[in-house]
Amino acid sequence: xxxxxxxxxxxxxxxxxxxxxxxxxxxxxxxxxxxxxxxxxxxxxxxxxxxxxxxxxxxxxxxxxxxxxxxxxxxxxxxxxxxxxxxxxxxxxxxxxxxxxxxxxxxxxxxxxxxxxxxxxxxxxxxxxxxxxxxxxxxxxxxxxxxxxxxxxxxxxxxxxxxxxxxxxxxxxxxxxxxxxxxxxx
Amino acid sequence: xxxxxxxxxxxxxxxxxxxxxxxxxxxxxxxxxxxxxxxxxxxxxxxxxxxxxxxxxxxxxxxxxxxxxxxxxxxxxxxxxxxxxxxxxxxxxxxxxxxxxxxxxxxxxxxxxxxxxxxxxxxxxxxxxxxxxxxxxxxxxxxxxxxxxxxxxxxxxxxxxxxxxxxxxxxxxxxxxxxxxxxxxx
Numbered sequence: 038x039x040x041x042x043x044x045x046x047x048x049x050x051x052x053x054x055x056x057x058x059x060x061x062x063x064x065x066x067x068x069x070x071x072x073x074x075x076x077x078x079x080x081x082x083x084x085x086x087x088x089x090x091x092x093x094x095x096x097x098x099x100x101x102x103x104x105x106x107x108x109x110x111x112x113x114x115x116x117x118x119x120x121x122x123x124x125x126x127x128x129x130x131x132x133x134x135x136x137x138x139x140x141x142x143x144x145x146x147x148x149x150x151x152x153x154x155x156x157x158x159x160x161x162x163x164x165x166x167x168x169x170x171x172x173x174x175x176x177x178x179x180x181x182x183x184x185x186x187x188x189x190x191x192x193x194x195x196x197x198x199x200x201x202x203x204x205x206x207x208x209x210x211x212x213x214x215x216x217x218x219x220x221x222x223x
Numbered sequence: 224x225x226x227x228x229x230x231x232x233x234x235x236x237x238x239x240x241x242x243x244x245x246x247x248x249x250x251x252x253x254x255x256x257x258x259x260x261x262x263x264x265x266x267x268x269x270x271x272x273x274x275x276x277x278x279x280x281x282x283x284x285x286x287x288x289x290x291x292x293x294x295x296x297x298x299x300x301x302x303x304x305x306x307x308x309x310x311x312x313x314x315x316x317x318x319x320x321x322x323x324x325x326x327x328x329x330x331x332x333x334x335x336x337x338x339x340x341x342x343x344x345x346x347x348x349x350x351x352x353x354x355x356x357x358x359x360x361x362x363x364x365x366x367x368x369x370x371x372x373x374x375x376x377x378x379x380x381x382x383x384x385x386x387x388x389x390x391x392x393x394x395x396x397x398x399x400x401x402x403x404x405x406x407x408x409x
Contacts, residue, residue, distance in 0.1 A: 050386065056263050057383035057391045058244010077242050080266035082278055082360055090276060090362070092268055123403040170356070174268055174364075176276070192391070197243035197383075200236065202401025202409050205243045205378070208394025215388025217309040223388050 041158055041187035048087040048181045054113050054159050055089060056081050057207065059195035060122055062112040062157060063093065064143070066150045067102040071143060072130035073154065074099040075122055077198045079111075087181035088166060095175050098130035103177065107165035108149040111179070112157035116194045116206050148183045158193040160185045227344055227373035234273040234367045240299050240345050241275060242267050243393065245381035246308055248298040248343060249279065250329070252336045253288040257329060258316035259340065260285040261308055263384045265297070273367035274352060281361050284316035289363065293351035294335040297365070298343035302380045302392050334369045344379040346371045 055061075063074045078092035089111065093100050103109045114122050121139050128135060136143050136152075143152030146162045153160040163179035170176040187193070197205040215223075241247075249260045264278035275297065279286050289295045300308050307325050314321060322329050322338075329338035332348045339346040349365035356362040373379070383391040401409075 053385045053387070053389075056244070057385055058242070078267045080276060080278065081264045082362065088360075090266060092266065119400050120403055123400045127403070127405045127408050174274075176268065178360075197393070199239045199243060199396070200409065201239070201398075202404050203239075203396060203398045204400065205396050206394045207383070208392045210385070210389060210391050212387075212389045214305050214309045214390065217306055217313070218388050219313045222313050223386065 040155065042189070043160070043185040043187050046159070046184040046186035048184050049085040051087055051089070051161055051181050051184050052081045052084070054186070054193065055079065057195065058197050059113055059207070060198050062114055062122065062125060062154055063091070063099060063103070064110045064112060064151050064154055065099050065102040065106060065108070066152060067106040070102070070130070071136060071152055072099050072102055073125050073135045073141070075126035082178060086166070089163065089179050089181060091177045091179060092175050093177055100175070103165070104168070104171060106150065108151050109163050109179065110146055110149065110151045110153055111161040111163055112154040113159040113193060113195065114157045116196050118156060119196050119204065122196065146183070153185065158187045226341065229346070229371040229373050232345070232370040232372035234370050235271040237273055237275070237347055237367050237370050238267045238270070240372065240379065241265065243381065244383050245299055245393070246384050248300055248308065248311060248340055249277070249285060249289070250296045250298060250337050250340055251285050251288040251292060251294070252338060253292040256288070256316070257322060257338055258285050258288055259311050259321045259327070261312035268364060272352070275349065275365050275367060277363045277365060278361050279363055286361070289351070290354070290357060292336065294337050295349050295365065296332055296335065296337045296339055297347040297349055297367070298340040299345040299379060299381065300343045302382050304342060305382050305390065308382065332369070339371065344373045
């Protein structure tokens, strides 16, 4: 697995890695335990404060951990981690310590107690910003309070879930249509 | 531009085309006028009913049209439409009739008054399901009540926005990790 060198990244720009829609890994910590879950249902909601809407099903062990701790880290894995991402989604933190079982490295975060997943391309430290749709839809709104992004490559090769066991893998990146944007519409 | 042949598609499976995170076009109709906007901030929220959370900024002409009509169509464009998608995002329906200006074909929908964008790979007819976060976040929750998807190709070549004028274009699709999924976790 890749070990990325990372640097601080502006929190208002995390859309660069989340808006394209990759599967992400959500890490959490509560009462001395840590956990990881796979998440596909999320969206950017605001640049500044940097808000991300996320659906964490109440059936997941992470649901109670994130709800109680009011924190998590959203980690962006790349295609080399795909098999591990699937296995993380298959298992429950009630039964296993996923960091140990899958050989993942937990690095301490700066602003939250949830750990950073070292093997991921980017790590976004999050605090719960709005809990009012947790009961209704299992939707959490997080504020990204600290962001760490790999210094290379410029673009991660991310995996995007289609359901039914199928993934789309991110393809090329282009600025060829940038000249068509009006200033202020980027 | 492609003219796709489409067929009815199960509404509880629209995640196959939305969960990977493409830029979509939202078409609307209200008081005899139609409009189109470009949208990158959306997420799947439930299979059945088929719920999609969408952020439509209140600065957009489409905001009032969708809010008042309580309907829209979410259309999935492919890479061949990328320049048009950018231009749609650049212009306001207050000033121009985007169907005319961009030479797009509006096909009548079955369940809503908003038109289907014929040149798009998929069209999801939506009714507003929850308006309680419109004032707070500009977030609309829609229920997909009718879905139309192209019969070919199997996978659309979609565009995924990164901000700053850059797009990621969808790459390969694979079921190579399907065998790792536990039944019921697909």
